[in-house]
Amino acid sequence: MENKNMGMCKDCGEVYSALIMKDGYCSGCKPEIFTERELKNIKEQGIKEETTKEVKKEETTKEVKKDFKEEAKKGKYNFYIGLAVVLGIATYFVSSALSLPKDEVVKNIASQYGVGSYSSRTKASKIDIIDHYKKEGKVVYILGIEKLICEMPMLEVKGKWTSLGMDCK
Numbered sequence: 001m002e003n004k005n006m007g008m009c010k011d012c013g014e015v016y017s018a019l020i021m022k023d024g025y026c027s028g029c030k031p032e033i034f035t036e037r038e039l040k041n042i043k044e045q046g047i048k049e050e051t052t053k054e055v056k057k058e059e060t061t062k063e064v065k066k067d068f069k070e071e072a073k074k075g076k077y078n079f080y081i082g083l084a085v086v087l088g089i090a091t092y093f094v095s096s097a098l099s100l101p102k103d104e105v106v107k108n109i110a111s112q113y114g115v116g117s118y119s120s121r122t123k124a125s126k127i128d129i130i131d132h133y134k135k136e137g138k139v140v141y142i143l144g145i146e147k148l149i150c151e152m153p154m155l156e157v158k159g160k161w162t163s164l165g166m167d168c169k
């Protein structure tokens with residue numbers, strides 16, 4: 001710190017501003033070597049120093065408060081970034097969970113089963129997609145083929161849709 005302007009009293013060992021010392025002594029230890037005017041100045045100087053210290057303290061407090069605000073701001077940003085990441089991941093999972101095969105893919109796969117009057121294959125154009133629902137990680141398609149209602153569970157494996165059979169009633 002301001003070592004240049006500081007001095008240690010030869011008597012009490014306290015460190016004072018060199019401005020309020022004389023011959024290496026503070027006014028407290030050797031008031032006799034100080035003139036009355038000097039003592040008065042020292043008193044005033046001392047008050048000034050105290051005031052400066054107070055101001056410095058206040059400034060430090062302000063700095064700390066500012067730092068705290070900055071940190072809080074940063075924290076808020078981090079929170080929003082975290083939230084965005086979480087939402088991104090959630091969106092990814094929801095969208096992948098909601099991903100469905102295209103109608104033509106469903107019909108094409110369904111056509112591999114012989115249903116009704118079709119003994120081996122069903123014409124894709126004769127298949128109506130009525131509805132679908134999810135069950136145990138599979139998408140079950142409800143299909144109308146001629147006068148039958150068929151259920152065909154489907155599963156996406158490595159990006160490719162496959163059926164797990166067909167049940168018609």
Ligand SMILES: [Zn+2]
Pocket residue numbers: 009010011012013014025026027028029030
């Ligand atoms: Zn002293």
